[in-house]
Amino acid sequence: MSTQTQAPAGSDRPGAVTATPAIEISGLTKTYGSSDTPSVNNISLSVPAGTVFGFLGPNGAGKTTTIKILAGLLAATSGKTLLNGYDVTRRRSATMQQFGAVLEGSRNVYWTLSAWQNLLYFGRLKGMRGADARDRAEELLKGLDLWERRDEKVGGYSRGMQQKVAVAAALIADPPIVLLDEPTIGLDVEATRTVMEWIRTMARDRGKTVLLTTHQMNVVEELCDRVAVIRKGEVVADLPTDQLLAQFRERDKYEVRVEGNLPELSLPSGFTARSVEGTTIISGRVSDPQQVYTLVDRLRDQHAVVQSLSQVQPDLEDVFMGLIKAPAHD
Amino acid sequence: MTSVAPAATERPGRPARTDWKLTPRTGLSVMRAEVRKGLLSQLAHPVGHIIMLVISTVLYLGMQYVMGQGTLRRELIPETLVAISGYWFLHYGSLVMVADLVEEKRGGTYSQSHMSPAPPWVFMLGRLVTASLMGLMVAVVATLVPMLVTGVTIPLKAAALVPYALVVVNVLAFTFVLAAIAVSSPMVGALHSLFTSLVILLNGSMMPLALYPDWLAVVARFLPTTLGVEATTKVLFDGKSLGDIWSDGTLPWLLAYTFALVLFGGWLFSRNHRRAVRDGRLGQY
Numbered sequence: 001m002s003t004q005t006q007a008p009a010g011s012d013r014p015g016a017v018t019a020t021p022a023i024e025i026s027g028l029t030k031t032y033g034s035s036d037t038p039s040v041n042n043i044s045l046s047v048p049a050g051t052v053f054g055f056l057g058p059n060g061a062g063k064t065t066t067i068k069i070l071a072g073l074l075a076a077t078s079g080k081t082l083l084n085g086y087d088v089t090r091r092r093s094a095t096m097q098q099f100g101a102v103l104e105g106s107r108n109v110y111w112t113l114s115a116w117q118n119l120l121y122f123g124r125l126k127g128m129r130g131a132d133a134r135d136r137a138e139e140l141l142k143g144l145d146l147w148e149r150r151d152e153k154v155g156g157y158s159r160g161m162q163q164k165v166a167v168a169a170a171l172i173a174d175p176p177i178v179l180l181d182e183p184t185i186g187l188d189v190e191a192t193r194t195v196m197e198w199i200r201t202m203a204r205d206r207g208k209t210v211l212l213t214t215h216q217m218n219v220v221e222e223l224c225d226r227v228a229v230i231r232k233g234e235v236v237a238d239l240p241t242d243q244l245l246a247q248f249r250e251r252d253k254y255e256v257r258v259e260g261n262l263p264e265l266s267l268p269s270g271f272t273a274r275s276v277e278g279t280t281i282i283s284g285r286v287s288d289p290q291q292v293y294t295l296v297d298r299l300r301d302q303h304a305v306v307q308s309l310s311q312v313q314p315d316l317e318d319v320f321m322g323l324i325k326a327p328a329h330d
Numbered sequence: 331m332t333s334v335a336p337a338a339t340e341r342p343g344r345p346a347r348t349d350w351k352l353t354p355r356t357g358l359s360v361m362r363a364e365v366r367k368g369l370l371s372q373l374a375h376p377v378g379h380i381i382m383l384v385i386s387t388v389l390y391l392g393m394q395y396v397m398g399q400g401t402l403r404r405e406l407i408p409e410t411l412v413a414i415s416g417y418w419f420l421h422y423g424s425l426v427m428v429a430d431l432v433e434e435k436r437g438g439t440y441s442q443s444h445m446s447p448a449p450p451w452v453f454m455l456g457r458l459v460t461a462s463l464m465g466l467m468v469a470v471v472a473t474l475v476p477m478l479v480t481g482v483t484i485p486l487k488a489a490a491l492v493p494y495a496l497v498v499v500n501v502l503a504f505t506f507v508l509a510a511i512a513v514s515s516p517m518v519g520a521l522h523s524l525f526t527s528l529v530i531l532l533n534g535s536m537m538p539l540a541l542y543p544d545w546l547a548v549v550a551r552f553l554p555t556t557l558g559v560e561a562t563t564k565v566l567f568d569g570k571s572l573g574d575i576w577s578d579g580t581l582p583w584l585l586a587y588t589f590a591l592v593l594f595g596g597w598l599f600s601r602n603h604r605r606a607v608r609d610g611r612l613g614q615y
Contacts, residue, residue, distance in 0.1 A: 032610060033609060068610065071445055072444070073445070073612050074607060074608075074612070075607045075608045084346070092447075093351075093448075094350075094447075096445055096446055096447040097447055098346050101442075101445060103613065105438070106437065106439070106441060106442075106613060107437045107439055108438055108439065108442055109439065109442070112370070112375070113371065120363075121366070121367045122442070124360060125443060126445075126447065127350040127356065127446070169442070173346070
C-alpha cells in the first residue's frame with residue numbers, strides 16, 4: 001500500500017504565525033540493539049504550528065519510539081528531528097524549552113509530593129524563576145479545578161486528577177509544543193472529557209501544537225486537524241482528518257435499516273442482512289444505483305418498514321483498521 | 331471544567347525562549363529544586379528513616395559488645411566510631427540514591443526529569459546532595475549515640491578534617507558509581523549489599539585496621555572509606571601530622587584513590603546514560 005500524504009497546509013489557528021513547522025521529522029529511523037527490523041523506518045512528518053496532530057498506530061507500531069526521540073529520551077539511529085527548528089540532538093537545551101510531554105504508561109509526576117510541589121519542581125527544572133513558576137502553577141491548578149486540593153499528595157488523587165497534574169506539569173513552562181502519548185488511557189468518561197477539553201483549549205485558544213497518540217478514535221476524530229497512521233514503523237497515511245475520512249468514504253456501499261428482526265427477507269443479490277436489537281440492517285455494494293431502488297421495491301413488496309437508507313460513511317476507526325490491515329507494500 | 335486563564339506567553343504558538351544557559355546560578359537553581367524534591371519525597375515516609383536510625387546505633391553497640399566478648403572495649407571505640415560514621419554515611423546515602431533511582435526509573439518520573447534544559451549530571455548532583463544529607467543524618471546519630479552511651483569522646487583536631495573530607499568525597503564518588511550502575515541495571519541493589527557488607531567488615535568499623543592480617547588490610551584499602559578512615563585515625567589517635575601521613579604514603583594513596591573513584595564515577599555515569607538513551611532504557615529497565 002502506498003503512503004497517502006499531502007503537504008500540510010498552514011493552519012488558520014491563532015498560533016500558526018510562523019512558517020517553520022512546529023515539529024519536523026525527516027528520514028527518522030530507529031533500530032534497537034542488534035535487531036534487524038527497525039522500530040521506526042525512515043519516517044518523515046511535518047506538523048504546522050497550532051495543529052492538533054493525531055499520531056495513530058497499533059501497539060508496537062513505533063509511536064512511543066517516535067515521541068521519545070522527539071523528547072530527547074531516545075537517540076535515533078538516523079534522521080533528523082526538529083522542534084520549532086531546533087535539532088533535538090544538537091540543540092538539546094533549546095529543544096527542551098520548546099515542549100512539555102505526558103508520556104505513556106508512566107507516572108509523569110511524583111506521587112509523594114502535592115500537586116503544588118510537583119508543579120514548582122518541574123517549573124524550576126524547566127529553568128523558570130520561582131515567582132514565575134508559582135504564578136503559572138496557580139493559573140494551571142485553578143484552570144484544572146485542582147486549586148482547592150493543591151496541597152494533597154498526588155498519590156491520593158483519582159486517576160483522572162493525577163493525569164490532570166501530569167498535563168499541568170507538561171504545561172508549567174507554557175511550552176509551544178505539547179507531546180501527549182496516550183493521555184486518556186485508563187481514564188473514565190468524565191476525566192477523558194476534561195483532558196480533551198484541555199487539548200482543545202490549548203490548541204484553539206493558545207495556539208499550541210499538540211502531538212497526540214491514542215487508541216480512542218473518537219478522541220482523534222473530535223480533536224485532530226491532521227492524522228498520521230504508522231504501521232510497523234512506517235507512515236502509511238498523513239492527511240488532514242477530513243481528507244483522510246473522505247478518501248475512505250465508500251461511495252458504492254449502502255445501508256438500509258428496516259424495523260424488526262426480519263432474517264427471512266428476500267434480497268437482491270449483493271445484499272446481506274443482519275439483526276441488531278430489533279432492527280434489520282441490510283448492506284451491500286452496488287455497481288449501479290438502480291440496484292438500491294430495486295432493493296427498496298423488494299422491501300416494500302414484503303411490507304417491511306424502512307427506517308433509513310444511507311451511503312456508508314466510515315468513521316476514523318474504519319479508516320484506521322483499513323490502513324493497518326492493508327497488505328504492506330514492498 | 332473551568333476555563334483556562336489567558337495565555338502567559340505573549341505570542342502563543344511562537345517558539346519558546348531558548349536563552350537558558352548553564353551557569354552557576356541556573357545550575358544551582360536546578361540542583362536546589364532537585365534537593366528540595368528529594369527531601370520532600372524522603373520525609374514523606376519518615377518511619378523507614380527512624381528505623382534505620384535505631385538500627386544504626388544498636389548494630390554498632392551490639393557489634394562491639396560481641397567483638398569484646400561480652401564487654402564494650404572502650405579503647406577500641408573511638409577508632410571504630412570514626413569508621414562506622416563513614417560506613418553509615420556510605421551505606422545509607424547510597425541506599426537512598428540507588429533506591430530512589432530504581433523506583434523513579436520504574437515509575438516514569440526519571441524520564442520526566444530529563445526533559446529539562448539542564449544537563450542530566452546537574453540534577454544527578456542534586457540527587458547526590460539529597461542522598462548525602464540522609465546519609466549524614468544517620469552517620470551523625472550512629473556516631474553520637476554510642477559516644478553518649480559509652481561516655482567515649484573523639485578528640486577534635488583540625489588536621490583530621492583533611493583526610494575525613496576525603497572520606498566524604500570517597501563516599502560521594504562511590505555513591506555516584508552505584509547511581510551510574512542504577513541507570514542501566516536494577517540489579518544494583520545486590521552490588522550495594524555486597525560492597526556495603528564488605529565495607530562494614532573491613533573498613534575498621536569492627537576493629538581497627540591495624541588488627542587485621544596484613545593481606546586483608548591490603549584488600550580492605552581497595553574499598554571506599556578504608557584509606558580515609560586509616561588516615562583520619564592516624565591523625566586523631568596516633569599523633570601524626572598531615573606531613574607524616576603524606577610521607578608514609580597514606581595521604582597520597584587516599585588522594586589517588588579518591589581522584590580515581592571520582593573520575594570513574596563520572597565516566598561510568600556518562601557512558602551508562604548515553605547507552606540508556608541509545609537503547610531506550612532511560613525510563614525503564
